[in-house]
Amino acid sequence: MAAMAEIDSADGNCADQRIVNSLLAELGLGPLDTTPRTYGGRHRNWAGTTVSGTGVFVKRIVPGTLEADRRIRRLIALESADWVPVPRPRCLGWDPKTGLLVYELVTPAxxxxxxxxxxxxxxxxxxxxxxxxxxxxxxxxxxxxxxxxxxxxxxxxxxxxxxxxxxxxxxxxxxxxxxxxxxxxxxxxxxxxxxxxxxxxxxxxxxxxxxxxxxxxxxxxxxxxxxxxxxxxxxxxxxxxxxxxxxxxxxxxxxxxxxxxxxxxxxxxxxxxxxxxxxxxxxxxxxxxxxxxxxxxxxxxxxxxxxxxxxxxxxxxxxxxxxxxxxxxxxxxxxxxxxxxxxxxxxxxxxx
CATH class of the missing domain: 3.90.1200.10 (Aminoglycoside phosphotransferase (APH), C-terminal lobe)
Structure with a gap:
């Protein structure tokens, strides 16, 4: 995901960040090594570099509503398939229970x-x-x-x-x-x-x-x-x-x-x-x-x-x-x- 227009470089939502770091650790990437950047948009998101040196963009679609659950299912279906008709950032993993999806950070961009x-x-x-x-x-x-x-x-x-x-x-x-x-x-x-x-x-x-x-x-x-x-x-x-x-x-x-x-x-x-x-x-x-x-x-x-x-x-x-x-x-x-x-x-x- 790109380095989009930053709106808050020191977001204090520690609970969400703990969930993010837990998934990043499960994926073998390690937690974020600095306070992540966050950007505008429909969904909460975090961008930064993990302790392993991997740049990531993490998006959260909070599950529990019909529309949110459909969005999550569509994204997981896309990222589970060998279907790349046009370039898009590489997905590194996801957790349907928390609605988190992890993408490779595209930067500079x-x-x-x-x-x-x-x-x-x-x-x-x-x-x-x-x-x-x-x-x-x-x-x-x-x-x-x-x-x-x-x-x-x-x-x-x-x-x-x-x-x-x-x-x-x-x-x-x-x-x-x-x-x-x-x-x-x-x-x-x-x-x-x-x-x-x-x-x-x-x-x-x-x-x-x-x-x-x-x-x-x-x-x-x-x-x-x-x-x-x-x-x-x-x-x-x-x-x-x-x-x-x-x-x-x-x-x-x-x-x-x-x-x-x-x-x-x-x-x-x-x-x-x-x-x-x-x-x-x-x-x-x-x-x-x-x-x-x-x-x-x-x-x-x-x-x-x-x-x-x-x-x-x-x-x-x-x-x-x-x-x-x-x-x-x-x-x-x-x-x-x-x-x-x-x-x-x-x-x-x-x-x-």
Missing amino acids: RDGRQLADDDDFDETIADRMGRLVAKLHDAASPPWLDVSSPRLPPLGEMDALPLEVYRNACAAELELWRLLQKDEALIAALRHLSAIPETLHTPTHCDLRLDQFVIDGSDVQLVDWDELRLADPARDIGAFVGEWLFRSTLGIAPPDAAPDHGAIVARGAARFAAVRPLILSFWQAYREIRREPDTDLGRRSTAFAGWHQLDRVLAAAEGQSRLLPVERAAAGIGRALVLDPGRFAATLGLTI
């Missing part, structure tokens, strides 16, 4: 989000990522691959939020959910998007973001495979495109300012024009490698890029008292792409 933040993400990198994703989608489907429906878009929540989700949601999240649940056209479009024929399904990452790509020189690896399954490949393409679209949208105006409409439109157009060549490089490389992509792939990818805007706004809303104007703008863009992807596919560069 940066992830795609870091490169984008530092303005070091260029068309060559986008090309490599497009080729990698195409190879994944062209891979033979192993018999152990999960065939269940991806958890996103969360169609059940479009009707009603589970009580626990409702109780834990902040005001901005509930504001967005109210908008989504009243939008019958959007819900119908998302249901249609999630119901494509299984004959179009391929091995799909299903949680693709820029920080899931780890870049070490000319090498690109893909990480965080816990949503891997047989699904619509447009999900991965749309997520890559959606990442850049969301980044360009967030920069159209200061968060709490309200400049005139013309200035917002002009700035948004300029920001997207700056990242569109990256999308084109990714898509062209993908098409060069991918064997016979279906003719509707670009349109569906555009729709999933739209869903990605809504998903990112929902993530950004966490902990906020209200949706910011720029987040509402991103949600509006996402809605337009989901409702009429054929109209916007060429604008995004997703033509076949």
